[in-house]
Amino acid sequence: MLKYQFFKEFCGFADLKTRQLRVQGQVVDMCFLDGMVNSDKVAEYVAKPILSLDKKPTFDNCMQAILFGAECIEIDDVQSAKKEFLDGKTILFFCCDERAIAVDTKGIEYRAVIEPPTNMVTKGPREGFNENVKTNVMLLRKRLKTSDFRIKYLSVGDKTNTMVAVCWLKGVANKKITKQIISKIENISIDGVIDSSYIACYLDPDKTNLFRMVGSIEKPDIVCSKLLEGRVAIVVDGSPIVLTLPYMFIEDMQSPDDYYYYMPQMATAARVLRLIAMTIAVLLPGVYVAMQVFHYQMLPSKFLITIVSATQGIPFTPLIEMIVVILLFDILREANSRMPQIAGLSLSIVGAIILGDAAVKAGLLGAPAVMIGAMSGIGLYTMPDNTMLFMLMRIAFTLLGGYVGILGILLGVMLVVSYVVSLDQFGTPYLAPIAPSIANDKMDALFKKPLQDLQKRDVSAMSIRGKD
Amino acid sequence: MNNSIKQTQIILLVIIVVAGGKFLSLPGLVAKLAGRDSWVSMAIMFAVDFVCLAFILWSVYLNKGKSFDEILSDVLTPVGAKIVFLIYAFFFILRIMGGLLDTQELISSTLSVVTNWIAFILPVLFVAGFNVVRGVRNIGRVTQIFFGFIFASVVGILLLSLKNTDFSNLQPHFANGFDLVAKTALDVSFWFSDYIFILFLLGKITKTGWFSVKVSLAYLVGVTITLSLDVIFLCLFGNLAEFSSSALAKVSGFNLTGSVYGRIDWLFVMIWASSVIIKCTLFLWSATMALSYVFGIKNKKGYIILFALVGVLFVLLPLVLPIKNIIVNVFCLGVGKYVTIFVQYVIPLSMPLFTFLSNKKTNGGKNYAKQKTG
Numbered sequence: 001m002l003k004y005q006f007f008k009e010f011c012g013f014a015d016l017k018t019r020q021l022r023v024q025g026q027v028v029d030m031c032f033l034d035g036m037v038n039s040d041k042v043a044e045y046v047a048k049p050i051l052s053l054d055k056k057p058t059f060d061n062c063m064q065a066i067l068f069g070a071e072c073i074e075i076d077d078v079q080s081a082k083k084e085f086l087d088g089k090t091i092l093f094f095c096c097d098e099r100a101i102a103v104d105t106k107g108i109e110y111r112a113v114i115e116p117p118t119n120m121v122t123k124g125p126r127e128g129f130n131e132n133v134k135t136n137v138m139l140l141r142k143r144l145k146t147s148d149f150r151i152k153y154l155s156v157g158d159k160t161n162t163m164v165a166v167c168w169l170k171g172v173a174n175k176k177i178t179k180q181i182i183s184k185i186e187n188i189s190i191d192g193v194i195d196s197s198y199i200a201c202y203l204d205p206d207k208t209n210l211f212r213m214v215g216s217i218e219k220p221d222i223v224c225s226k227l228l229e230g231r232v233a234i235v236v237d238g239s240p241i242v243l244t245l246p247y248m249f250i251e252d253m254q255s256p257d258d259y260y261y262y263m264p265q266m267a268t269a270a271r272v273l274r275l276i277a278m279t280i281a282v283l284l285p286g287v288y289v290a291m292q293v294f295h296y297q298m299l300p301s302k303f304l305i306t307i308v309s310a311t312q313g314i315p316f317t318p319l320i321e322m323i324v325v326i327l328l329f330d331i332l333r334e335a336n337s338r339m340p341q342i343a344g345l346s347l348s349i350v351g352a353i354i355l356g357d358a359a360v361k362a363g364l365l366g367a368p369a370v371m372i373g374a375m376s377g378i379g380l381y382t383m384p385d386n387t388m389l390f391m392l393m394r395i396a397f398t399l400l401g402g403y404v405g406i407l408g409i410l411l412g413v414m415l416v417v418s419y420v421v422s423l424d425q426f427g428t429p430y431l432a433p434i435a436p437s438i439a440n441d442k443m444d445a446l447f448k449k450p451l452q453d454l455q456k457r458d459v460s461a462m463s464i465r466g467k468d
Numbered sequence: 469m470n471n472s473i474k475q476t477q478i479i480l481l482v483i484i485v486v487a488g489g490k491f492l493s494l495p496g497l498v499a500k501l502a503g504r505d506s507w508v509s510m511a512i513m514f515a516v517d518f519v520c521l522a523f524i525l526w527s528v529y530l531n532k533g534k535s536f537d538e539i540l541s542d543v544l545t546p547v548g549a550k551i552v553f554l555i556y557a558f559f560f561i562l563r564i565m566g567g568l569l570d571t572q573e574l575i576s577s578t579l580s581v582v583t584n585w586i587a588f589i590l591p592v593l594f595v596a597g598f599n600v601v602r603g604v605r606n607i608g609r610v611t612q613i614f615f616g617f618i619f620a621s622v623v624g625i626l627l628l629s630l631k632n633t634d635f636s637n638l639q640p641h642f643a644n645g646f647d648l649v650a651k652t653a654l655d656v657s658f659w660f661s662d663y664i665f666i667l668f669l670l671g672k673i674t675k676t677g678w679f680s681v682k683v684s685l686a687y688l689v690g691v692t693i694t695l696s697l698d699v700i701f702l703c704l705f706g707n708l709a710e711f712s713s714s715a716l717a718k719v720s721g722f723n724l725t726g727s728v729y730g731r732i733d734w735l736f737v738m739i740w741a742s743s744v745i746i747k748c749t750l751f752l753w754s755a756t757m758a759l760s761y762v763f764g765i766k767n768k769k770g771y772i773i774l775f776a777l778v779g780v781l782f783v784l785l786p787l788v789l790p791i792k793n794i795i796v797n798v799f800c801l802g803v804g805k806y807v808t809i810f811v812q813y814v815i816p817l818s819m820p821l822f823t824f825l826s827n828k829k830t831n832g833g834k835n836y837a838k839q840k841t842g
Contacts (some may be wrong), residue, residue: 295579300730394568406592406738407575407583411591414742418595419607422602435609437476 002100003029003093005078010085018462021050023057028080029093036088036138038107046090046103055286071104082389083161110135116218116240118384124260125221133163133237139220140167140235144227148172154185160192163237165201172230172457181232181245196236196243203234203245205425207296210389212354213425215244215251216218225390230461237321245429246461248443249420252383253278258448261350275446282393286401286409288372292318311366319402321365326398328355330391332376432460470603474546475679476609478666479686480615485662485750486690487622488743492570494659495701497796500710502652504638509700512653513660513764514691520816521663521687523719525680526671527819528666535671537761542826550800553758555811556664560755562659562783562808564748566795568592569786570714571744578737580719587788593779596749599755599774601768607750614742622693625720626675628733637706638699657797661812662747663687665754667819687716687769716740752778 008017010294015034020027028050032042059074066072075091076082076099084102085091092101113135116128129136137151141185147286148170156455164185168178180201188202200214215231217223218240223233226244234243244323255275291298291308299307314321333352339347357373359365376394380387393416399407433441441458443449490510522711530538540549543658572588598608642649666673666683673679703714712718752775759774760766785791798804 279555295731295734297731298734300728303730384705405579406582406735407579408591409740410738410742411595411745413616414745415598417613418599418602418606420608421613422606429609431609431613435612436474 002076002078002081002098004089006031006081006085006093006100009078009082011073012141019047021047021057023050023129026057026095026466028057028062028095030090030106031093033084033088036108037090037105037226037420041070041105041107042090046105050092057094059099059101060091062094063101066103071101071342075100075102083155086161089372092359095236111240113139119217119219119222120131121219121256121260124256125219125360126219129219129220129235129240130237131240133165133235136235136240137165137167140223140233143220143224146182149227150158152182154182155290156185156188156190156369157193158191160194164193166233167233167235169227173232174230174426177246178232180426181234185234194238195239196234196239199234199236200243203243206423208419210392211249211391211420211423211430212249212252212385212428213423214287215247216241216385217244217354219256225259229458234375237255243261246425247430247431248428249430249434252386253446254444268446271448277379277382278390280380281376282390283397283409283413284372284376284379285326285394286397286399287406288369288401289318289322289398290401290405290409291395293402307366307368310368313363314366315333315364317395317402318369322373322394322398322402323445324377325365325369326395328359329377371458427467428460433458463467471607471669473604473669473672475682476672476811478607478669478673479609480611481608481680481746481750482663482683483690483693484611484615484618485665485747486687487693488740488747489567489570489662490694491566491697491701492744493713493715494572494656494787495698495715495753495790496712497709497800498652498656498698499702499712499739501655502649503641503648504702504708505642505644505646506652506704506709507638507641507654507695507702508649509656509742510698511695512650513657514695515631516653516813517660517663518687518691520661520682520813522680523665523820524663524666524730524816525683527823528670530678530820530823530827531670532828532830533671533829534823536667538821539670542829543822546690546776550762552811552815553761555807557755557762559808559811560751560758561778562791562799563747564751565749565782565791566659567744568750568782569578570793571741574714574717574737574741574831577714586783589783589786590747592745593782595745597775597779598706599749600753601772603671604750604753605719607746607753609750610674614746617739618743621736622697624736625733625740626700627697628736629704629719629826633703634646634702634706635698637701641750645706655805657801657812658795658805658808661816664812664816665750668757670767680789694786791828 010031014034015036016031017034018029021030022028028043030046035151050062053061055061057329063072063074072085079288081091081100081102086106086247088104089102090108092103094100110132111130113127113130115126119128127139129139141149146169150168150170154166155298156164166178166182166185184203188199190198191460193199195215201209205212206213213227215322217226220242223242223244230440231244231246234245236243252272255270255274255283258270261267268387283437292311296304311318311321316324328351332355334347336348336350349442351372356365356370358372360367379389380394383390397409397412400412404411421429421431421435427435433445438459440456441460443454486609495506500510502509514581519700527539534542537549537553544552568589569585572583572585575588576583599610606662663683691714699715701712701719702709704719705712709715716737720736755778758772763770763774765771765774799808
């Protein structure tokens with residue numbers, strides 16, 4: 001009955017391969033998906049042990065024979081058979097037996113464990129995740145050699161049945177948060193999960209979706225350190241990006257490099273620089289426009305003279321001029337990320353240097369506006385995960401600066417801050433440990449203390465030991 | 469609406485509300501009434517405030533988890549409590565309007581941005597309203613973010629002005645007698661007792677070590693900042709101080725190196741202005757809480773409707789009434805001050821007694837319940 005139901009389901013499948021293994025007059029039906037299995041494994045661990053049996057190939061005898069070579073599980077319903085079969089396992093059906101065996105003969109090719117293009121470091125481990133959930137979990141497991149490292153596998157997506165592994169450290173991560181995360185993932189109702197970002201959408205509490213409240217990391221060493229801080233990691237099959245929760249804004253300012261310098265002062269300097277760069281990226285174009293339009297007295301006289309002489313004859317208002325510069329930069333950035341790598345470099349040079357220079361020489365744009373636009377644009381990349389958000393914010397602040405002046409920018413900043421401080425996730429405030437101020441967590445926030453001074457875990461990550 | 473707040477946030481809020489907004493039209497007004505000794509009038513009011521703050525902190529210490537409305541309802545009956553809250557709401561709304569009208573004037577005179585009242589108040593109300601609806605916790609967190617910048621801007625203004633300060637302008641002391649100074653202190657009392665927002669946090673404050681000491685120190689920091697700026701203002705302007713409507717805009721303008729550095733002081737002034745917005749947001753929250761007690765509103769939707777009504781008042785009243793004149797002539801120089809003194813000083817000074825009586829009433833009730841059930 002099981003065999004009949006199974007074959008009825010997959011009848012007409014182009015890549016369904018079936019073989020009949022005849023041993024001592026009895027037949028064992030073997031089926032697998034072409035391309036999903038490793039044919040050597042099928043021959044070596046399935047066909048060979050069964051064909052060399054000197055007794056009847058019953059369920060128990062075959063299971064015993066195969067168990068020596070490969071992982072196999074017993075199946076007694078069609079749903080499980082379908083699931084295992086589509087997952088790349090070889091299914092064995094027996095005469096007069098309502099049970100089947102699923103043998104792990106998966107042979108899907110995956111990318112090697114290489115240094116990821118994001119999260120690159122000058123010093124430190126170079127391993128990165130790939131698209132295989134098992135490999136990714138193994139990369140974590142090999143660093144966390146403790147029985148406290150726990151994993152719960154879930155299947156998400158009605159059509160894709162994507163394997164999702166929720167990982168945490170027992171005794172370190174908050175039980176309540178872990179349960180909430182698992183429950184949220186279990187309740188996801190979606191056709192398919194193509195990437196971990198699909199899961200992130202369901203875990204992100206920010207209704208505007210502007211502020212990213214789920215960490216996304218491509219390096220196992222960083223995920224391990226997050227797990228040690230009491231966070232929960234979510235590994236999704238088919239995605240090299242591992243999600244971490246709870247997530248705070250301050251994590252955007254931290255880079256893996258900060259932890260591999262043995263001098264904490266270097267990390268502090270780098271973080272302060274990133275904060276300054278972010279502020280410049282978001283606010284400088286708006287402040288520049290506001291000063292040109294409303295508050296030119298705020299500029300030192302020599303600087304003002306330089307700007308006036310540079311912007312003489314420009315046909316646009318300061319606001320339009322700056323918006324054009326920002327849009328030009330964003331178009332170049334967007335095109336550069338999409339065009340082929342070989343063309344990208346030369347075209348970006350053409351775009352950035354020739355276009356900018358030509359626009360200034362033609363008198364369409366002022367050199368100060370181009371310089372400020374470029375400075376702001378480069379600043380966006382000091383926190384690469386938030387580039388799009390900061391890009392939108394700088395346009396908004398430029399408009400505010402152009403229409404309302406510094407007052408508009410101040411109110412805009414106050415509104416953004418008011419919104420961001422109101423965000424929290426699983427009880428963890430998004431702006432912790434700055435607002436609310438948490439002294440213990442500040443030791444590794446903007447200013448980094450030496451490693452030996454970091455005696456307690458982050459309270460904001462709601463770790464159990466940190467709360468002590 | 470999340471109204472739980474941390475001690476650190478209360479401490480920062482105390483500094484912000486004591487210093488914020490007191491450097492707009494107030495120094496000019498006090499100088500007009502008391503001349504060169506106007507800083508003494510302000511110091512007297514701060515001293516009176518300190519006593520009231522001590523009484524409020526005492527009631528925080530005595531309180532056993534009851535909210536402000538529960539205490540007042542226990543002691544003054546629910547109707548009496550509602551009348552008191554109505555006066556509180558009225559007081560807070562007037563204070564906010566005064567502060568915002570002064571801020572609008574400061575921005576117009578400093579940054580040369582001509583903004584009409586509606587264009588100014590709507591975005592400010594939007595920011596304030598967002599925080600009010602989210603609760604006092606949000607206001608506390610915003611304060612934590614801005615505090616460093618506000619403090620740095622005040623230090624910047626002080627440093628820029630200090631170079632040209634002539635302290636001999638403060639002399640002669642008490643040329644018009646001490647009575648005038650004391651009378652002026654009473655006249656300008658409307659602008660003080662900013663810390664009464666703490667009353668609305670009763671029952672939500674977790675009392676851990678040295679809370680009262682820390683709040684008192686925070687208050688003294690706020691006082692030091694305000695008095696320092698006022699003294700510098702008087703020293704810079706001397707007899708002309710009374711003619712300056714926006715003190716802050718004028719003080720830092722004495723920076724003679726403006727052509728080399730630009731009017732960097734305007735940036736400080738703008739950052740400092742955020743403290744006024746935070747203060748107004750906190751008072752708006754207090755006014756909304758007071759009105760919610762009056763009308764018995766306890767849900768978020770109700771708070772939003774209340775806030776919308778208050779917002780309409782904010783937009784329309786300054787268009788039809790000379791609010792600044794009313795504040796000066798009725799609530800500073802007129803009899804109106806005796807109404808506000810009731811909620812500014814009488815209620816805070818009575819709070820330890822009220823809290824004690826309320827606690828006693830509750831304990832009595834419990835015992836009575838015990839006897840009845842036992």
